[in-house]
Amino acid sequence: MRHFLAALKIIQTNKQVLNDMSFLFNDNIRKMTGYTPGFQPDSARAIKLNTNENPYPPAPGVFEALKSISASEFRKYPPSTWKDFRRVAADLHGLDPQQIVCGNGGDELLTMIVRCCCDTHRPLAYPTPTYSLYPELAHIQNCPIIEVPWGPGMSIPDSLANSGATLTIICNPNAPTGTIISPDEIGDFAASYSGVLLIDEAYVDFAEENCLGLLKRYENIAILRSFSKGYSLAGMRFGYIMTSHLIASALMKVKDSYNVNIATQKAAVAALLDQDYFLDNVARIKNERQRITLALRNLGFEITDSHTNFILAKIEEPEAKYIHDQLAERDIYIRYFNLDGLRDKLRISVGTPAENDELLNGMVEILGK
Amino acid sequence: MRHFLAALKIIQTNKQVLNDMSFLFNDNIRKMTGYTPGFQPDSARAIKLNTNENPYPPAPGVFEALKSISASEFRKYPPSTWKDFRRVAADLHGLDPQQIVCGNGGDELLTMIVRCCCDTHRPLAYPTPTYSLYPELAHIQNCPIIEVPWGPGMSIPDSLANSGATLTIICNPNAPTGTIISPDEIGDFAASYSGVLLIDEAYVDFAEENCLGLLKRYENIAILRSFSKGYSLAGMRFGYIMTSHLIASALMKVKDSYNVNIATQKAAVAALLDQDYFLDNVARIKNERQRITLALRNLGFEITDSHTNFILAKIEEPEAKYIHDQLAERDIYIRYFNLDGLRDKLRISVGTPAENDELLNGMVEILGK
Numbered sequence: 001m002r003h004f005l006a007a008l009k010i011i012q013t014n015k016q017v018l019n020d021m022s023f024l025f026n027d028n029i030r031k032m033t034g035y036t037p038g039f040q041p042d043s044a045r046a047i048k049l050n051t052n053e054n055p056y057p058p059a060p061g062v063f064e065a066l067k068s069i070s071a072s073e074f075r076k077y078p079p080s081t082w083k084d085f086r087r088v089a090a091d092l093h094g095l096d097p098q099q100i101v102c103g104n105g106g107d108e109l110l111t112m113i114v115r116c117c118c119d120t121h122r123p124l125a126y127p128t129p130t131y132s133l134y135p136e137l138a139h140i141q142n143c144p145i146i147e148v149p150w151g152p153g154m155s156i157p158d159s160l161a162n163s164g165a166t167l168t169i170i171c172n173p174n175a176p177t178g179t180i181i182s183p184d185e186i187g188d189f190a191a192s193y194s195g196v197l198l199i200d201e202a203y204v205d206f207a208e209e210n211c212l213g214l215l216k217r218y219e220n221i222a223i224l225r226s227f228s229k230g231y232s233l234a235g236m237r238f239g240y241i242m243t244s245h246l247i248a249s250a251l252m253k254v255k256d257s258y259n260v261n262i263a264t265q266k267a268a269v270a271a272l273l274d275q276d277y278f279l280d281n282v283a284r285i286k287n288e289r290q291r292i293t294l295a296l297r298n299l300g301f302e303i304t305d306s307h308t309n310f311i312l313a314k315i316e317e318p319e320a321k322y323i324h325d326q327l328a329e330r331d332i333y334i335r336y337f338n339l340d341g342l343r344d345k346l347r348i349s350v351g352t353p354a355e356n357d358e359l360l361n362g363m364v365e366i367l368g369k
Numbered sequence: 370m371r372h373f374l375a376a377l378k379i380i381q382t383n384k385q386v387l388n389d390m391s392f393l394f395n396d397n398i399r400k401m402t403g404y405t406p407g408f409q410p411d412s413a414r415a416i417k418l419n420t421n422e423n424p425y426p427p428a429p430g431v432f433e434a435l436k437s438i439s440a441s442e443f444r445k446y447p448p449s450t451w452k453d454f455r456r457v458a459a460d461l462h463g464l465d466p467q468q469i470v471c472g473n474g475g476d477e478l479l480t481m482i483v484r485c486c487c488d489t490h491r492p493l494a495y496p497t498p499t500y501s502l503y504p505e506l507a508h509i510q511n512c513p514i515i516e517v518p519w520g521p522g523m524s525i526p527d528s529l530a531n532s533g534a535t536l537t538i539i540c541n542p543n544a545p546t547g548t549i550i551s552p553d554e555i556g557d558f559a560a561s562y563s564g565v566l567l568i569d570e571a572y573v574d575f576a577e578e579n580c581l582g583l584l585k586r587y588e589n590i591a592i593l594r595s596f597s598k599g600y601s602l603a604g605m606r607f608g609y610i611m612t613s614h615l616i617a618s619a620l621m622k623v624k625d626s627y628n629v630n631i632a633t634q635k636a637a638v639a640a641l642l643d644q645d646y647f648l649d650n651v652a653r654i655k656n657e658r659q660r661i662t663l664a665l666r667n668l669g670f671e672i673t674d675s676h677t678n679f680i681l682a683k684i685e686e687p688e689a690k691y692i693h694d695q696l697a698e699r700d701i702y703i704r705y706f707n708l709d710g711l712r713d714k715l716r717i718s719v720g721t722p723a724e725n726d727e728l729l730n731g732m733v734e735i736l737g738k
Contacts, residue, residue, distance in 0.1 A: 024535070024565055024589070025619045026488050034622035037449050048445070057440030066435050066632060071426030074636075075601040076417070080406050104473050107625045115509060119395050120489070133626070140484060140623050166393070196393055220393070232444040235631035250394045253403040254509050256476045257502070262604040263435065263632040267443075 028142035035136040041333055047358050049349040050333040052175070052203075052310050054232035056284070056352070059277040061270035062233070066263055078262040081252075084269050089240060092272065093212060099242055101251045102268075104259050106202050106226040106239030109251075110137055110169075113222060113241070116250045117167035117196050118143035125165030127157055129341055131175050131200065154179040154304075161192045168193060171200040173207050176337065176347040178306030183211045190218040196247060198222045202239075203308035205230025205282050206289070212242065219244040222251075229309055230282055231271040238268045285309050289350045295360050296348075299367055310349045318367070320346050326366045332359055397511035404505040410702055416727050418718040419702040421544070421572075421679050423601035425653070425721070428646040430639035431602070435632055447631040450621075453638050458609060461641065462581060468611055470620045471637075473628050475571050475595040475608030478620075479506055479538075482591060482610070485619045486536035486565050487512035494534030496526055498710055500544050500569065523548040523673075530561045537562060540569040542576050545706065545716040547675030552580045559587040565616060567591045571608075572677035574599025574651050575658070581611065588613040591620075598678055599651055600640040607637045654678050658719045664729050665717075668736055679718045687736070689715050695735045701728055 038051035086097035103109035114137045118124050124138045125146035138145045146165050151157040154177060160168060170189075173180040190197050201223055204210045214221050222243035228234035238260065241251065260268075271278070293303050293311055301313040315323065324336040324346060335347040348359065363369075407420035455466035462469075472478035483506045487493050493507045494515035507514045515534050520526040523546060529537060539558075542549040559566050570592055573579045583590050591612035597603035607629065610620065629637075640647070662672050662680055670682040684692065693705040693715060704716040717728065732738075 023563070024615070025485050026491060028488075029485050029619055029622055032622055035626055037446070037626040040446065040448070044441075051446060053446065054444050056444070058443045062443065063438075066438060069432075069435060069604070071601075072413075074427045074431065074604045075423050075425070077406070077409065077420060077422065077597070077603045078606070079409070104477075104630070105625065105627060107627070108473075111625065116394050116398050119397075119511065122395060142488065194392070228446070232440075234446045234627075235438070235443045237447070237627060237630040246393070250398055253398055253401055256474065256480065257404055257406040258474060258476070258603075258606060261473075261606040261630065261633055263636075264630055267632075 026142065028139055032136070032139040035133055038335060039333060041331070043331060045331055047332040047351065047355045049351050049355065049359060050335045050347075051234075052229060052308070052349045053234050054229060054281070054285070054309065055350070055355060056232055056281050058232040058267070059271050059274035061274050062267045065266040065270040069263060069266065073262045077258050078260065078265060080258050082260055082265055085240070085265055085272070088269055088272050092275075093242060095215070095242060096245070098245055099215070099248055101241045101243070101248050101255070102260050102265075103239045103241070103255075104264075105228065105237035106200070106224050107133060108237075108259060109224055109239050109241050110134070110198075110200070111140075112251050112254050113167065113196065113198055114138065114141050114143070115254045116247075120144075122166040123164060124167050124169070125160060125163040126169040126171070127160060127174075129176065129339065130169075130171045132337075132339075134169055154181070156181060156185060156189050161189060166195045167198065168195060169198045169200055171202070172211065173203045173307040175203060175308065176310070176312050176335070176342065176345075177304065178308045178310060178312050179304060180207050180209075180307040183209055183214060186211050187214050187217065190214060190221050193220065196220050196222065198224060200224045202226040203229055205278075206286060206309045207307040215242060215244070219246055222247050227268055227271060230278060231268075232281070233267060233271060236264045236267045238264050285350050288353060288356055292348070292350065292356050292360065296363065299363055299369055310347055312345050312347050314345045316344060320344050323363070323366055327359070327362050330362050332362050334359075395511065397508055401505070401508040404502055407704060408702060410700070412700060414700055416701040416720065416724045418720050418724065418728060419704045419716075420603075421598060421677070421718045422603050423598060423650070423654070423678065424719070424724060425601055425650050427601040427636070428640050428643035430643050431636045434635040434639040438632060438635065442631045446627050447629065447634060449627050451629055451634055454609070454634055454641070457638055457641050461644075462611060464584070464611060465614070467614055468584070468617055470610045470612070470617050470624070471629050471634075472608045472610070472624075473633075474597065474606035475569070475593055476502060477606075477628060478593055478608050478610050479503070479567075479569070480509075481620050481623050482536065482565070482567055483507065483510050483512070484623045485616075489513075491535040492533060493536050493538070494529060494532040495538040495540070496520075496529060498545065498708065499538075499540045501706075501708075503538055523550070525550060525554060525558050530558060535564045536567065537564060538567045538569055540571070541580065542572045542676040544572065544677065545679070545681050545704070545711065545714075546673065547677045547679060547681050548673060549576050549578075549676040552578055552583060555580050556583050556586065559583060559590050562589065565589050565591065567593060569593045571595040572598055574647075575655060575678045576676035584611060584613070588615055591616050596637055596640060599647060600637075601650070602636060602640060605633045605636045607633050654719050657722060657725055661717070661719065661725050661729065665732065668732055668738055679716055681714050681716050683714045685713060689713050692732070692735055696728070696731050699731050701731050703728075
């Protein structure tokens with residue numbers, strides 16, 4: 001009995017301590033709420049145009065790659081430096097394999113570069129509005145955040161180069177605006193900036209130009225690519241960074257030893273090797289993007305030309321939130337952001353022609369046109 | 370021409386800055402060298418007993434699970450809160466699904482908990498020798514490290530509870546010693562410790578007891594499990610933490626939104642559901658562990674009974690490093706650690722009976738017995 005009471009006392013003391021969360025977890029973790037991913041409806045019939053997934057299947061080789069995994073590949077650790085993918089990607093892009101660093105989705109690579117470059121005294125900067133994960137990564141790393149609104153005509157803001165940030169992220173093409181900055185303008189920025197510049201090219205597959213050529217000129221640039229959009233592999237989680245040997249070597253220090261599993265490595269190689277399939281797929285999405293942009297403009301939406309696989313459509317009346325909710329009742333999901341500068345806009349992923357028809361029909365009904 | 374010269378000047382300035390790495394990357398990142406994963410030989414004929422992989426294939430259901438991935442599952446983001454796995458694991462362990470947090474391998478979960486609990490003023494503690502990744506994670510997080518040698522008979526060291534660390538990791542069973550601390554002793558420690566205690570049970574599938582029962586009594590405990598050892602899925606990267614709702618909610622804040630891909634989620638569910646296959650497999654490995662322990666003792670090695678899928682074998686003469694190198698020449702790979710307290714020891718993963726025979730034959734040759 002004495003033993004029992006003593007134990008009870010200890011447990012109570014222990015519980016007391018735990019109610020004071022400030023002791024158990026770092027202050028920055030305690031204060032933050034965490035990132036909210038886009039809604040994933042359960043219904044198979046849902047028309048899902050809310051998280052910028054590709055509406056088409058991945059390349060046929062991906063299915064074969066996953067079927068080919070051997071018992072030995074399952075039970076052994078996967079290649080820790082992504083040997084096959086690095087070789088194939090280096091060939092495609094004209095780089096040295098060591099300039100390529102792979103991640104468990106682009107999000108992991110964003111985490112890695114923030115961990116290399118930012119801390120309590122070293123800020124992260126980015127133009128706003130942009131990908132809403134960036135501030136969350138800064139909260140987790142407990143680094144200061146410098147948000148600078150985009151300049152006139154969605155240009156790089158003047159003050160960004162001298163913000164004092166040790167890492168600047170430019171999402172290009174940008175989400176959720178769909179706009180793009182030219183490689184020349186980004187190059188000028190890199191030249192005048194003394195920190196690390198990450199160009200988040202998650203959506204670049206749907207644009208007419210990219211910043212790859214800048215790698216030859218600037219050592220402080222890292223370019224992030226994703227397989228979640230152009231390559232239809234959001235489910236497999238894969239992204240890669242192309243950068244200088246200097247930045248790559250820092251990223252290699254913070255990565256998990258085996259951060260990309262064998263199935264994803266094989267899927268990514270198969271997808272990258274089938275450039276014909278990829279380019280056809282991208283062309284189809286760009287055609288549909290053009291079609292729904294025109295159709296929605298005819299319905300009264302204001303839309304800047306998009307360089308991504310989504311469009312941002314502005315409307316005064318009825319309210320964007322109302323349209324979003326009305327579409328959801330029809331099992332059609334698009335994205336509404338309850339954020340400054342975005343409350344009169346809707347972000348709509350480009351779907352298949354049939355899905356886009358459903359969207360447009362829904363809009364006609366809701367707008368009473 | 371003026372424009373060209375101006376640009377050249379800027380590039381030079383830029384290169385100059387980059388040579389001063391202390392500016393580009395955080396000090397802690399600049400100073401660290403990074404974790405070195407175990408050697409992965411290319412040869413298919415190699416006998417690989419150096420990284421504690423399971424010598425047997427994963428459950429048949431895993432192969433089926435990977436073949437069943439649909440186009441829609443590939444192209445959409447995977448379940449962000451691992452719905453199916455959480456349900457199956459919660460049933461198996463008698464927990465609430467929200468007490469389970471999944472990761473891209475156990476290593477990612479270690480990263481997550483270090484990011485929740487440690488910073489420049491909040492130390493990480495662990496008894497040594499142990500898993501050599503722990504100090505690397507502390508370097509990346511830039512937190513102080515408190516290393517305390519194991520107590521007499523590989524017990525929890527007395528000073529560990531009052532070390533001042535906000536996170537303590539006890540690897541149990543421990544690598545690379547193969548020893549185990551009883552749940553009672555761990556419970557006593559948890560009661561007297563006011564920080565978060567992570568019990569790294571990566572190897573517990575091969576032990577006779579585990580710490581799961583402690584979750585009912587202590588809110589400051591988190592238990593880490595891996596699918597890389599008992600479930601033969603090192604290639605797929607999967608682990609999970611079982612903990613209090615309080616600690617789980619903190620981990621959910623720092624996780625990547627979609628940290629486990631769809632193929633791994635499906636593989637993990639299939640593997641966990643086939644407990645018969647798993648238990649048979651574990652029993653075979655434990656039998657072989659017993660056999661090679663006795664055989665190596667007969668050859669002159671000193672070996673403490675192991676509770677894992679490897680053994681740590683001590684030898685005075687010839688040197689452990691020499692034996693390691695001689696085996697490698699025979700395409701047999703085991704692990705040698707050039708670390709204090711380990712230089713007279715070899716860590717040998719338990720292989721198939723045929724692999725273990727090759728190992729023992731090699732040892733007989735090298736030792737001239």
